[in-house]
Amino acid sequence: MNFRAGDLVSLGVFTAVYLVLYFAINMLASLTPLLQPITSFVTIVICGIVFMLFRARVRSTGMVALMALLLGTLTLLLGHHPITLATALVAGVAAEIAIAAKRAAPAASDVLGYAFFSLWSAGAVLPLIFLREDTIAQVRTQMGSAYAGSFAGLMTPGVVLTVVASYFVAGLLGGLLGRRMLAKHFVQAGLA
Amino acid sequence: MHSPVSHGQGWVDVRTRLLAVIVVDLLLLSSGTRFVQVPALLVLAVLLVLERAVRGAAWIVGAWAVVMALSRWVLPQVPGGVVIMTALLYTVPYVIAAGYGYYFVRSTTPSELTGGLNRMRVPRFVIIPLAVMLRFSATVREDAAAITDAMRLRGLVSPAAVIRHPLRTVEYLVVPLLAASVRSGEDLAASAMCRGLGAQVRPTTTARLGFGYGDALLGLVVLALASTAAI
Numbered sequence: 001m002n003f004r005a006g007d008l009v010s011l012g013v014f015t016a017v018y019l020v021l022y023f024a025i026n027m028l029a030s031l032t033p034l035l036q037p038i039t040s041f042v043t044i045v046i047c048g049i050v051f052m053l054f055r056a057r058v059r060s061t062g063m064v065a066l067m068a069l070l071l072g073t074l075t076l077l078l079g080h081h082p083i084t085l086a087t088a089l090v091a092g093v094a095a096e097i098a099i100a101a102k103r104a105a106p107a108a109s110d111v112l113g114y115a116f117f118s119l120w121s122a123g124a125v126l127p128l129i130f131l132r133e134d135t136i137a138q139v140r141t142q143m144g145s146a147y148a149g150s151f152a153g154l155m156t157p158g159v160v161l162t163v164v165a166s167y168f169v170a171g172l173l174g175g176l177l178g179r180r181m182l183a184k185h186f187v188q189a190g191l192a
Numbered sequence: 193m194h195s196p197v198s199h200g201q202g203w204v205d206v207r208t209r210l211l212a213v214i215v216v217d218l219l220l221l222s223s224g225t226r227f228v229q230v231p232a233l234l235v236l237a238v239l240l241v242l243e244r245a246v247r248g249a250a251w252i253v254g255a256w257a258v259v260m261a262l263s264r265w266v267l268p269q270v271p272g273g274v275v276i277m278t279a280l281l282y283t284v285p286y287v288i289a290a291g292y293g294y295y296f297v298r299s300t301t302p303s304e305l306t307g308g309l310n311r312m313r314v315p316r317f318v319i320i321p322l323a324v325m326l327r328f329s330a331t332v333r334e335d336a337a338a339i340t341d342a343m344r345l346r347g348l349v350s351p352a353a354v355i356r357h358p359l360r361t362v363e364y365l366v367v368p369l370l371a372a373s374v375r376s377g378e379d380l381a382a383s384a385m386c387r388g389l390g391a392q393v394r395p396t397t398t399a400r401l402g403f404g405y406g407d408a409l410l411g412l413v414v415l416a417l418a419s420t421a422a423i
Binding site: 004008010 | 332381385
């Protein structure tokens with residue numbers, strides 16, 4: 001656990017920017033929870049820029065996993081299901097593994113790493129597969145039977161898996177966008 | 193450079209506050225009953241007033257009152273209003289939880305947070321990012337607002353631009369934000385390391401820490417809230 005203090009400060013800075021963007025975009029979906037998959041997709045693509053600059057500046061092992069854990073813990077306090085801690089951990093470790101393959105293909109490994117990293121927020125929708133009965137019962141007590149019925153009909157396991165896959169695809173796109181922004185702006189500015 | 197938060201009458205140790213906010217958040221957002229919402233909202237209002245955030249308290253109580261009034265009297269009459277009503281009621285506990293988060297952020301300085309977490313022997317890789325985020329989130333939001341204004345002034349960012357050139361608009365907003373944040377972050381890291389961040393020893397702190405009447409009172413209030421959730 002020997003992280004450098006400078007790296008940890010950078011982690012705080014980039015996570016702050018990530019969260020500000022995350023909330024700014026997801027606030028647009030606060031009116032209908034049904035818009036969430038779209039705003040999540042957009043958020044992941046845009047935050048690819050943040051992630052890629054973070055990677056360019058901080059290359060120590062474990063920082064990406066730590067960022068995923070930090071995001072998982074903070075959003076837990078703001079409403080995500082506790083399983084988000086587990087998905088954040090898994091996503092972070094998977095991202096680290098993908099990044100560690102940088103000898104094979106340096107550019108692709110970072111993009112793949114971000115794609116795995118983006119799965120950290122899958123905890124919001126995963127309970128609909130694994131704990132389906134409990135989650136729907138919870139929705140029923142909170143929102144009534146009619147809403148729960150249409151909710152269950154819409155959020156089938158197939159739909160949920162598609163949403164999670166979309167996070168991964170968004171991560172790939174966001175990673176590519178991030179690398180393009182790196183090359184176009186940050187390298188010239190001397191920040192990468 | 194670092195102006196201390198004026199605590200007014202309701203001073204409570206940062207560790208108690210952190211625990212209280214976490215517990216109340218979990219109470220609000222768990223699959224328990226809804227009875228905890230109103231008491232939690234009232235407690236939040238009192239806490240915010242004690243922190244001299246009267247406008248925040250008024251805002252959140254007012255917003256809740258409006259939502260409740262709409263749900264009870266207006267929306268059942270409007271066709272299709274039931275759907276809007278359930279969506280609104282769904283977001284209420286989240287808004288209250290966010291309000292508690294706002295209370296914590298508003299009442300805690302980075303040095304207080306670092307001091308309290310160091311006392312609890314929390315590892316460094318937890319303390320440093322959290323303290324930096326506490327210090328930095330306000331700066332990031334201000335920078336984002338300033339950059340959006342600047343870009344809007346130049347005609348580069350507008351609702352039409354978001355639709356017609358989404359990627360370009362994002363580029364004009366996010367890239368300057370990151371550049372500004374990285375530069376501020378470098379200054380922040382340098383100043384923190386001048387003050388001994390990263391040393392092997394747990395630093396002492398000038399922040400006020402310790403158990404007092406406020407902590408006991410807050411603890412009892414949180415216990416009372418927890419018991420309402422068990423109804």
